[in-house]
Structure formats: C-alpha cells, structure tokens
Amino acid sequence: DVKVTQSSRYLVKRTGEKVFLECVQDMDHENMFWYRQDPGLGLRLIYFSYDVKMKEKGDIPEGYSVSREKKERFSLILESASTNQTSMYLCASSLIRTDYGYTFGSGTRLTVV
Amino acid sequence: AQSVTQPDIHITVSEGASLELRCNYSYGATPYLFWYVQSPGQGLQLLLKYLSGDTLVQGIKGFEAEFKRSQSSFNLRKPSVHWSDAAEYFCAVGLSFGNEKLTFGTGTRLTIIP
Structure with a gap:
C-alpha cells in the first residue's frame, strides 16, 4: 500500500524553537505539498515542490521554509516557532498530473507553547 | 483561478438517513473533481x-457523486449513513492538464445522531 509518512503525530515545542516536520513518500511521486489545517479555514497551502531542490510558495509561506534534497522526502521548517503556528500540518504527494489526486499523510498536530 | 465552495459548514444527519453534501466550483473548463474524507485526527x-x-461516479464506503456541468456542481451522496461516516468532507478541483495544484473547499463537518 502506498504511503505518505509524517514523522510525528504530535509535537509540543516552545516559542522561538526551530522546528522540523518531516514527510516521506514511497510512491516515487514528483510533487509534494505542505498544508496547515485550522478550524473553519480548511486546508491552506504553505509550500509545494515539484522536483528535488525545487520549491514554490503557497498561500501562507510566511514563517516557514522547506527543503527537498531527495525525491521521497519533503521537510517543513519553522525557523522560530510562534504560538500562532499551533495547528495541524498535513503533507501530501502526487504525480505530475492531477488526475490521480493527492495522497495525504496522517498529519502532525503541533502545539507551540 | 479556480475556486471551490462548500456552502455547508456543518451538517447533522440521523443514522440511516440519506446524505447530500454540496460542492460548487468556479472554473472555465471542465476540471477534475475530487471528494476526500478526513476522520478525526x-x-x-x-x-x-x-x-x-x-x-x-462511485466511490468507496458506499458514496457516489454526480457532476452537473450546468450547475458547476459535484455533490456527494450516500443513501444511508452509518455512525462511522462522521467526519469532515472536502471537495477539491484540479485542472485537467498541466502540473497544477488542487484547490480545496473549506470542508463540511458531518455529525451522525443515533
């Protein structure tokens, strides 16, 4: 069964910490995405990557950066965590064409205190 | 740019009753359309x-959806809901060409009452 694996289900970090959220897919997908999900706001795209070392900003990139050194791994980095970054973070991957849709990971619930 | 509207934030349905979740999209050409489900957590x-x-189109868990071009809609239906269907449902639209991102609706939360 194909999978997108997010390294942590729950994380608690302190304000100002540098936080790494890791995502690995085993489907040889070209595209990978990071979303945050907040009640009433749906899924908001933070960053996406369509190839190794390639990235594009999504709708809400401020306060985040990403890294894609290998095709299967896409990392989301919070350079200096703040309480307003407390959220559910979802990673997804897809083929280049959109007709297969996305495969999502189980999510990481991050709490910044 | 394409957009997706799910007009119902929250719907409550009795177990065994039928269900219809609404999804409208805005896009010039015929898009690809998707429904996703998210169980709690x-x-x-x-x-x-x-x-x-x-x-x-037929899907998993007994769901189906109908694309109506004239109404720009892609509503999700199920003839008889089960308590396990309680979840959040997201409609998404994608371009039928090129390498483009899916656009998601804001979701509809479904509550099932006994």
Whole structure:
C-alpha cells in the first residue's frame, strides 16, 4: 500500500524553537505539498515542490521554509516557532498530473507553547 | 483561478438517513473533481473522483457523486449513513492538464445522531 509518512503525530515545542516536520513518500511521486489545517479555514497551502531542490510558495509561506534534497522526502521548517503556528500540518504527494489526486499523510498536530 | 465552495459548514444527519453534501466550483473548463474524507485526527482519504465520461461516479464506503456541468456542481451522496461516516468532507478541483495544484473547499463537518 502506498504511503505518505509524517514523522510525528504530535509535537509540543516552545516559542522561538526551530522546528522540523518531516514527510516521506514511497510512491516515487514528483510533487509534494505542505498544508496547515485550522478550524473553519480548511486546508491552506504553505509550500509545494515539484522536483528535488525545487520549491514554490503557497498561500501562507510566511514563517516557514522547506527543503527537498531527495525525491521521497519533503521537510517543513519553522525557523522560530510562534504560538500562532499551533495547528495541524498535513503533507501530501502526487504525480505530475492531477488526475490521480493527492495522497495525504496522517498529519502532525503541533502545539507551540 | 479556480475556486471551490462548500456552502455547508456543518451538517447533522440521523443514522440511516440519506446524505447530500454540496460542492460548487468556479472554473472555465471542465476540471477534475475530487471528494476526500478526513476522520478525526487523521489525514485525508480519497473517496472518489470525476475525470471525464459518466457524470455519476462511485466511490468507496458506499458514496457516489454526480457532476452537473450546468450547475458547476459535484455533490456527494450516500443513501444511508452509518455512525462511522462522521467526519469532515472536502471537495477539491484540479485542472485537467498541466502540473497544477488542487484547490480545496473549506470542508463540511458531518455529525451522525443515533
């Protein structure tokens, strides 16, 4: 069964910490995405990557950066965590064409205190 | 740019009753359309998709959806809901060409009452 694996289900970090959220897919997908999900706001795209070392900003990139050194791994980095970054973070991957849709990971619930 | 509207934030349905969740999209051409389900604390799972052809598509868990071009809609239906269907449901639209991102609706939360 194909999978997108997010390294942590729950994380608690302190304000100002540098936080790494890791995502690995085993489907040889070209595209990978990071979303945050907040009640009433749906899924908001933070960053996406369509190839190794390639990235594009999504709708809400401020306060985040990403890294894609290998095709299967896409990392989301919070350079200096703040309480307003407390959220559910979802990673997804897809083929280049959109007709297969996305495969999502189980999510990481991050709490910044 | 394409957009997706799910007009119902929250719907409550009795177990065994029928269900219809609404989804409207705005896009110039025929898009690809998807429905995803998210159980509490989980990621999103693909329920079904419309790419072309037959406008009534069947998915997993007994769900179906109908693409109506004239109404720019892709509503999700189930004839008889089960308590396990309680979840959040997301409609998404994608371009039928190129390498473009899916656009998601804001979701509809479904509550099932006994």
